[in-house]
Amino acid sequence: MDVVTRKKQSVVKTGIAGLDEILRGGLPSSNFYILQGAPGSGKTTAALQFLLAGVDAGERCLYVSLSQTAAELESIAISHGWSLKGIRVEELSASDAVNGASDQTIFQTTELRLDETRKAVEQAVEDHKPHRLVYDSLLEIRLITGDSPRFRRELLGFKSFLAQRQVVALLLDTQTNGSIERSGEEVEGIAHGVIRFDKSLEEYGGVRRRVEVSKMRGVPVADGYHDMAIREGEGVIIYPRIIPGAASETVKPQLIKSGVTALDEMFGGGQESGTTTLVIGQSGTGKSTMSSLYATAALKRGESVALFLFEERLETFFRRSEGLGMDLRQFHKDGQLIIRDFNPNEISPGEFGKIAQEVVTREKSRVVVIDSFTGYLNSLPHREKAVRDIQSLLKYLARSGVLTMLIVAQHGLLGQNVGIDVDVSFLGDTVLLLRISEHEGKLRRSITVVKKRHGPHDLDVRELLIESSGVTVVAYNPLPEA
Template sequence: MTKRKVLKPVPTGIPGLDEILRGGLPPANLYLLQGAPGAGKTTAALQFLRAGVALGERCIYVSLSQTAVELELIAASHGWTLEGIRVEELSASDSATAAGDQTIFQTVELRLDETRLAIEKAIEEHKPSRLVYDSLLEIRLITGDAPRFRRELIAFKAFLAKRNVVALLLDTQHGEIANGEEIEGIPHGVIRFDQTLEDYGSLRRRVEVCKMRGVPIADGYHDMAIREGQGVVVFPRILPGHAIETGKPELIKSGVEALDAMFGGGQESGTTTLVIGQPGTGKSTMASLYATAALKRGESVAVFLFEERLETFFRRSEGLGMDLRKYHEKGLLIVEDFNPNEISPGEFAQVVQAIVKTAQTRVVVIDSFTGYLNSLPQRNMAVRDIQALLKYLARSGVLTILIVAQHGLLGQNVGVDVDVSFLGDTVLLLRIAEHDGRLRRNITVVKKRHGPHDLFVHELFINASGISVVPYNPLPET
């Protein structure tokens, strides 16, 4: 019995989408790309064809809705050209007959036949491996009824299949079935681009592969963006199982003996520590302490800032005797300064994953998780996304330090309205207490899933000479 040849997937030109599709689109099939105007369909279609040109394939863009000049402008906005892509400009609504007789107005059947024949002729002449059909709206308008529209699609699918063409059909209609069309059953796969605009802030984009026959896709929504020079960029959700499991956990020390003793000798790799406290209690300082200790051991560290500026981060650390700037210049310390309103959970997770993979990072600091959550419209969903990221980091043997702020200068409530306590394997609580006319910083390990830990309250001292932890003793009364 001869083995059936396994054909390679067809890359879409969008790496993140190929990852969701487990390599790309199954070859020699017809696919539907749906989305509202402005969702990025044309840009993605050009990326699809450009990927084919890069592989030496013949590609054709059949346009019923946009002119070649408009397509060139879209390509130029990203620094691309249409070189190697044949553009067939057609009109499905008002094409004139060759002889010019009949009547002033063409019948529906005649307009539909002329459009179909023009497309088939272009395909027969150019013999493309890839084709984009833009868009189905024009064909839907001239067919007039759903059964005829379905028959046209089925016939076109059969025509392309005989010629081994991978076709991408663009459509603005999606979601609910309109006029009984039910066309989603015709193509081999359906991809949808979705966009939402909140009351304030930037547009949120996402993609869903809602159908793909024969492919174990990563289903559900994935964040996406349209970037100048890159086009459509997709950020697949993090799958913790894709991380490479590390060996036995190691103790990661802070460099302060008394602090390490509170954790039973140190913190374990492959765990997450929540550092919770009011403003001024030393949350970011504690994160910098562990980062400095790791850097001194020659390990790579990544810090992700959502509130503090990069220069402020360096100066604060230098004021405590921790020179992190030199490690940053050497490339051992990676610092990313984000604008929370311009990054989605999916993109953030992809950035973290890429850095951990390439730099073999041992310590990751997210400062602050509160600011990150507060910038997102659906914070409960963001917590689920960050949980998947933390599991990935844990499997990679990374110690993750998550900074969580509390409301108010002396408040006791966590500064987010969602439960985040379950995210931490270890919880380090920092507080400010007033006693005898001065403020005192208290530090307590309130939770540690793995191994013993100190249950006592200690006092935390932060000054120019460094950081120290001593047993808490009430000041003597006078």
């Protein structure tokens, strides 16, 4: 069997990398697990991944289905490019199981249906002697038994039967509106572990999916909800919440320069690695230009840079940068500049955090730009949770020695209001405020370092000049009165 040692306890991989990470390696072997979720939440897909992982490990795998046909399972597998070769599918029916005894009575009694269904399932296990078993689903057994005590006795008996044969069993439990509350009480004390898939449809955007390991005996799981998705060709993908302490080690701080001497002087010589800078300003003040400036300087130093776009199109980014004398296309082609262009409505906070974490870990990026954080948050239904998730990501990046620049938009003529209704100011170690003002028909940009947690910084308001020749920062001299 595909076994990983966890101290004295062995585990089996689930076939879902993110879930194995949450479980600290996998499911404890030779035990009985419940996978709960509403219809369409991804239970069957995850169950097939569990069995396919067993096939890859050379194990015998059995799928006992009371609710789906073999053809339906084959269709799900084909949609992801999988083959069910190596998985034995036993297609049963709680009503058909008693056909041989139907002449005893006109109506099939509950006890008869339950007994014959149990015998059919146990016979399938005896015949195929699987290492891994998927039982789909408990809803049919719950409907047959009709009451909780009888359902519990049935589960306890089946658990004992499987334990004697050292089978790792995953039992699917389809939750309907009426069964959600009571099903938890029925199985929590019986199963070794309970995994719940959650699916919700918000007012705007796609379906939001989450997973929770509500119980797992003897395993210090990463509790709480974790974002998940179902991707064609990949199946169920789970994105564990980021743990800041998982970063390799805290990197010694270094000064990161912009390439504009006057700007670096405002920060006391430069910005520090392992910090987060909020670049705040209304439209047209030069927020994205600031991030491009630091990205260009890092790239010219030979460092890797990651840029995550949530509003601006990739071609627009390149053209804007080229208009200021910053040609970044070749860096992108060479792989030194990693750019991900997201549709905010199609990505969850957990998925974004995982992507950012993997890019920084793999490419050793020294500068990360999120443009814009405002657009990202405005696309999410639960912004407070998204802010907490991004805080964990920022702490992870800080421990990795990354300078992260968050672009935050303001609205209004003078930009008094941040364009999101949650406070994000605490996220920044440094706050760079960009403003625009009008005097006698002329617009002027100003730049100020409002906050810098580490070391001295310049509190003066300076003028920011963005021209085709590049970016410069000069002393801000008010225009004379007419």
